[in-house]
Amino acid sequence: MGSAKKILVIxxxxxxxxxxxxxxxxxxPEVEIDGANxxxxxxxxxKQNLYELVITDIKMPGLxxxxxxxxxxxxxxxxxxxxxxxxxxILQEFDKLLINRIVPHKFLFLAKPFQNEELYYSIxxxxxxxxxxxxxxxxxxxxxxxxxxxxxxxxIVHDLKGLISAVKMTTxxxxxxxxxxxxxxxxxxEDINQSCDEIIETSDTMLEFVESxxxxxxxxxxFRAIQVKEIFSKAIMPLQNRMHKTGIxxxxxxxNSVPVKAxxxxxxxxxxxxxxxxxxxxxxxxxxxxxxxIESENHTIIKVKDNGTGIPPDVLSKLRRNIQVxxxxxxxxxxxxxxxxxxxxxxxGKFEIDSVLGEEPSSS
Numbered sequence: 001m002g003s004a005k006k007i008l009v010i011x012x013x014x015x016x017x018x019x020x021x022x023x024x025x026x027x028x029p030e031v032e033i034d035g036a037n038x039x040x041x042x043x044x045x046x047k048q049n050l051y052e053l054v055i056t057d058i059k060m061p062g063l064x065x066x067x068x069x070x071x072x073x074x075x076x077x078x079x080x081x082x083x084x085x086x087x088x089x090i091l092q093e094f095d096k097l098l099i100n101r102i103v104p105h106k107f108l109f110l111a112k113p114f115q116n117e118e119l120y121y122s123i124x125x126x127x128x129x130x131x132x133x134x135x136x137x138x139x140x141x142x143x144x145x146x147x148x149x150x151x152x153x154x155x156i157v158h159d160l161k162g163l164i165s166a167v168k169m170t171t172x173x174x175x176x177x178x179x180x181x182x183x184x185x186x187x188x189x190e191d192i193n194q195s196c197d198e199i200i201e202t203s204d205t206m207l208e209f210v211e212s213x214x215x216x217x218x219x220x221x222x223f224r225a226i227q228v229k230e231i232f233s234k235a236i237m238p239l240q241n242r243m244h245k246t247g248i249x250x251x252x253x254x255x256n257s258v259p260v261k262a263x264x265x266x267x268x269x270x271x272x273x274x275x276x277x278x279x280x281x282x283x284x285x286x287x288x289x290x291x292x293x294i295e296s297e298n299h300t301i302i303k304v305k306d307n308g309t310g311i312p313p314d315v316l317s318k319l320r321r322n323i324q325v326x327x328x329x330x331x332x333x334x335x336x337x338x339x340x341x342x343x344x345x346x347x348x349g350k351f352e353i354d355s356v357l358g359e360e361p362s363s364s
Contacts, residue, residue, distance in 0.1 A: 007033040010042045010056040039063035058085040080126040086112035161210045168203035228293040229254050235271040248287040269340045273304045280308035311355040
């Protein structure tokens with residue numbers, strides 16, 4: 001996979017930097033790691049090296065951790081972050097600030113003091129995400145170069161989709177439930193459970209990615225009549241396991257299997273709208289998504305509604321003015337609301353978003 005991955009650890013406590021560097025050198029010998037004791041020192045190192053993972057403290061003299069992460073993310077949006085703090089309330093406050101500046105899935109939090117095992121698993125997860133995203137990008141690039149053999153690619157990806165589903169099902173239904181029956185100490189079983197969780201999470205990511213490839217490679221010479229039920233069946237499919245695991249219920253109501261004039265791009269649009277809704281429901285116990293298609297005289301209204309806490313008025317105002325904003329529902333590999341609006345308008349449709357803070361938001 002080319003040159004070795006590089007990690008930068010930043011903390012104004014030299015002992016903390018030394019301990020983290022020691023853990024990385026012991027457990028990840030294939031990785032190169034540098035240390036810095038201030039944001040300013042880190043910026044100097046950043047000009048000289050290409051880092052893929054940054055482990056940084058929040059409270060440091062000089063440039064704040066928030067501003068440092070913002071600067072580094074702007075220079076390279078592919079960087080993964082592990083953010084540390086010894087004060088839990090600061091982590092909570094920092095979470096709210098950070099999600100408005102960088103893509104949410106690009107960072108993890110680590111509360112001090114932590115055990116070496118916690119640090120190990122955080123680094124392992126971040127490096128694994130980097131590996132998967134790099135391989136996905138390479139695969140997508142190669143697929144785009146192979147556009148002239150699109151039919152063959154689609155067949156291969158269909159087979160790949162089946163294999164990924166089989167791996168995921170085997171892990172969920174056979175391996176994970178059998179861990180407690182194995183002989184061995186508690187730590188060994190925890191390691192196996194951790195690996196099972198990573199396999200399932202990666203499988204979900206890959207299934208979403210595969211669905212994107214299939215949508216991209218389908219021949220859409222023009223618009224055609226597509227049943228609304230078919231659109232949402234394909235959009236929900238790669239998200240079903242995540243919904244089940246997080247306790248999110250999803251109800252659909254379609255008036256007489258309404259057909260709409262569209263092409264396969266529409267599937268990706270609604271997949272992302274559903275993902276946005278799921279992100280808004282992350283901490284809700286009675287999480288629910290309602291999808292409804294209403295047929296009128298000359299058009300169809302499709303609503304995606306969730307019972308989250310709503311969108312702040314300033315953010316909602318920007319969304320209505322078609323200004324892209326960073327929210328928990330936005331992913332680096334998906335379409336934002338701005339992209340969804342553009343595609344809907346290509347079909348001659350109209351995209352609207354409505355929400356009242358503290359009440360259920362919806363898109364249509």
